[in-house]
Amino acid sequence: MISVHEAKEILSTNPLSLPDTSLPFQKSLHHTLATDVFADRDAPPFHRVTMDGIAIQAASLKANKRYPIEGIQAAGQPQRSLSNSNHCLEVMTGAMLPKNTDCVIPYEKIRLLDGMAEVDSAQYSPYQNVHLQGTDAKKGDRILEKGNWIHAGKLSVLASLGHAQVSVRQLPRVLVCATGDELVPVEQPPLPHQIRSSNVYMLESALKDLGINAKTAHLADERQELKEGIEKALKEYQVLLFSGAVSKGKFDFLPEVFRELGVDTLIHGVNQKPGKPFLFGRKGDCFVFGFPGNPASTLVCFHTYFKTWLSNSLQRDTETPSAILADEVVFNRPVTYHLLVKTTIREGKIWAVPIKNSGSGDWVHLSEADAFLSLPADATVFKKNEVFPITYFHKDNF
Numbered sequence: 001m002i003s004v005h006e007a008k009e010i011l012s013t014n015p016l017s018l019p020d021t022s023l024p025f026q027k028s029l030h031h032t033l034a035t036d037v038f039a040d041r042d043a044p045p046f047h048r049v050t051m052d053g054i055a056i057q058a059a060s061l062k063a064n065k066r067y068p069i070e071g072i073q074a075a076g077q078p079q080r081s082l083s084n085s086n087h088c089l090e091v092m093t094g095a096m097l098p099k100n101t102d103c104v105i106p107y108e109k110i111r112l113l114d115g116m117a118e119v120d121s122a123q124y125s126p127y128q129n130v131h132l133q134g135t136d137a138k139k140g141d142r143i144l145e146k147g148n149w150i151h152a153g154k155l156s157v158l159a160s161l162g163h164a165q166v167s168v169r170q171l172p173r174v175l176v177c178a179t180g181d182e183l184v185p186v187e188q189p190p191l192p193h194q195i196r197s198s199n200v201y202m203l204e205s206a207l208k209d210l211g212i213n214a215k216t217a218h219l220a221d222e223r224q225e226l227k228e229g230i231e232k233a234l235k236e237y238q239v240l241l242f243s244g245a246v247s248k249g250k251f252d253f254l255p256e257v258f259r260e261l262g263v264d265t266l267i268h269g270v271n272q273k274p275g276k277p278f279l280f281g282r283k284g285d286c287f288v289f290g291f292p293g294n295p296a297s298t299l300v301c302f303h304t305y306f307k308t309w310l311s312n313s314l315q316r317d318t319e320t321p322s323a324i325l326a327d328e329v330v331f332n333r334p335v336t337y338h339l340l341v342k343t344t345i346r347e348g349k350i351w352a353v354p355i356k357n358s359g360s361g362d363w364v365h366l367s368e369a370d371a372f373l374s375l376p377a378d379a380t381v382f383k384k385n386e387v388f389p390i391t392y393f394h395k396d397n398f
């Protein structure tokens with residue numbers, strides 16, 4: 001059976017080819033930038049007032065000096081000019097610093113009386129409380145890079161730079177398909193031998209976190225139904241995510257049906273726990289992921305394989321975070337062990353606390369985990385304080 005590393009190699013040599021597309025910037029959230037983005041002007045574009053108060057010339061300051069007020073410079077008004085160096089203009093946060101002034105004194109440090117502003121002290125220097133033009137970026141500077149993931153902060157940069165349309169990598173059309181005769185819809189009371197379908201919603205939600213609005217389906221453990229459903233889906237979607245029916249059972253028809261439909265199975269079985277029967281294949285430009293049906297297996301394989309593969313296909317910049325194991329773990333089998341954990345931050349470090357659970361079918365304790373550590377196959381004792389790669393379930397980033 002191949003290792004996790006070998007499986008990832010196979011995935012990385014079979015990327016999905018995704019064209020670039022132009023989107024209104026509000027719709028670009030969670031997409032990957034396809035171009036660098038440059039500043040169209042300085043940031044800030046003018047000397048920006050940072051406190052509500054008065055603007056004066058710093059050189060004119062004396063303790064208890066009274067400045068006649070010439071008027072108000074509000075945010076959004078063209079720049080005013082101070083006509084007398086012993087006068088002041090009231091200024092509001094976000095306004096242009098008026099011409100012939102170089103310092104802002106906040107209202108809390110002055111008294112307003114009869115059209116005058118009296119200052120407390122002379123302890124102000126030039127450009128105090130002023131955000132100087134071009135401090136953060138100069139016109140032409142690169143602000144965002146191709147491959148950046150667009151989150152709320154980056155989306156606001158696109159707005160600030162006037163990118164009403166933005167060039168991004170297209171996200172794939174994905175179908176999430178549950179399999180199994182035992183599954184009933186959430187709204188339906190299950191009979192004693194039935195369970196509620198949950199993995200499909202788990203995958204649908206995990207995809208939403210990546211900006212992908214997937215369609216969902218449910219196919220019975222019935223060869224012909226599976227064949228017809230999948231044949232159609234292979235033509236309509238770029239990615240099919242299945243949960244269940246990939247192991248050794250008499251009704252685990254997926255591997256066989258894929259073969260019959262001409263899907264080239266590139267991975268079936270990985271030396272890992274959970275998720276041993278994981279399957280990956282392709283037919284032309286349509287890619288197929290068969291996640292083992294146990295809920296923890298489905299979720300761990302989604303993150304380990306699908307997410308990594310998508311990020312690679314999108315040429316997105318990624319990080320490989322790690323965390324400190326908070327308790328010793330012994331695992332006596334030579335397989336990669338994806339250990340469910342809950343993370344906490346203590347003394348500025350990320351600690352991973354193992355979640356006790358009864359195996360990959362235990363969805364109750366799965367919900368307590370926010371990540372998993374991947375413990376290597378070539379060791380059995382994993383000591384407290386050792387550092388291992390971590391994958392987060394809920395982190396926005398890849």
Ligand SMILES: Nc1nc2c(c(=O)[nH]1)N[C@H]1C(S)=C(S)[C@@H](COP(=O)(O)OP(=O)(O)OC[C@H]3O[C@@H](n4cnc5c(N)ncnc54)[C@H](O)[C@@H]3O)O[C@H]1N2
Nearest residue numbers: 178197198199200244245246247248252276292293294297
């Ligand atoms: N003889 C062997 N048996 C099994 C092996 C093996 O190697 N040899 N592998 C085990 C492992 S590991 C796993 S994981 C499971 C994987 O099974 P399948 O992918 O074939 O999935 P199913 O048989 O369809 O279901 C397994 C389990 O998961 C539940 N399930 C499935 N889909 C959903 C869903 N959408 N929502 C909620 N729960 C779901 C299903 O009811 C079963 O309980 O096989 C082991 N067996």
Ligand code: MOO
Nearest residue numbers: 274275276297360
């Ligand atoms: O390895 Mo399976 O994925 O645990 O039940």
Ligand SMILES: [Mg+2]
Nearest residue numbers: 245247249252
């Ligand atoms: Mg099975």
